[in-house]
Amino acid sequence: MTGSFTIGLSALIEYEAKPASQSPKSKKVAAVTECVTPDQWRVTPEFSLSAPSQLLSLRDLSVAFNAGKAGEHRVLNQVSLDIAPGEVVGLVGESGSGKTVLSHTILGLLPRNGNVTSGSIEFGGRNLLQLPESSLRKIRGKEIAMIFQDPQASLNPVYPVGRQMEWILKLHRGIVAAEAKAEVLSLFESVKLRDPERCIRAYPHELSGGMCQRVMIAMALAGRPRLLIADEPTSALDVSVAVEIVKLLSRLSKELGLSILIITHDLNVAARLSDRLAVFDQGRAVEVLPSKHFLSRAQHPSSRILIEASQFLGSASNLDQADKPAPLV
């Protein structure tokens, strides 16, 4: 990815301009066929031979909610999507299209009235849909971590964030006492939290939204996950802070070889961060393309609407603040 970042259409244009040979990652992505519908989107036989096996494979995944007398409300409709080790996939789509339900389904967190009606979720070679809750609990938070839209609400308000980090380290890695404190410090430093010693003692309300999101990312990393699902991780943050969080996720993906599924309304955030973009519409992945070709090759009407909206927002608002120096987050 290029060094500068301007929220707006330029984020997409930068992708278009980048030669595919710049990084091994982009070579890998360029090898994927650039078909435009989920049914057509398949890995070429040539690519299959050399590609690492997928970390996450969703196949024909359908989910419905029981809506009482109104019957069954189908929310996901035969979704197929892969995420390779170290790959970042952006999931974009209008509100209500099923993005959050998809993430909850992967984590086995559907509410009681939600059911998987068909398909499979393979993660690291295991079909998560066939695992008992006790096994899922070991995967959730540890192998697959999640960060949410509202970081402040996701943290427990009555305990210092350092203490909450220590619980996670004990739960997922059995680390306690002095070793835990050192690991918390190291994780806080890895997410570039300023004054990590103070942050350890701070309560969530004493930290800014950006700082809380960094704490949430540190918590997500504490279990050394292989996949991070980020559901609207920047939408509760102001633009300049959001840019810093996007940069942080991008760096962590590269440094740790972390796969990320980033869910967002914001095509520019997704394009900036992802190797591939999947467009969701009414519970279907209607188009999956390498991010760098998205602007020129996206054909589905939902994709074009997203592109037009991002162009409008990019020009209509003063979002180029994003290139200004890093804020105190």
Ligand SMILES: Nc1ncnc2c1ncn2[C@@H]1O[C@H](COP(=O)(O)OP(=O)(O)OP(=O)(O)O)[C@@H](O)[C@H]1O
């Ligand atoms: N517990 C539930 N019971 C019934 N329907 C639900 C439930 N949870 C979600 N839905 C429905 O599933 C659909 C998809 O919702 P979802 O929250 O996944 O959308 P989304 O794409 O994440 O939207 P947003 O961008 O606004 O977050 C919506 O029609 C929603 O009403």
Ligand SMILES: [Mg+2]
């Ligand atoms: Mg959602």
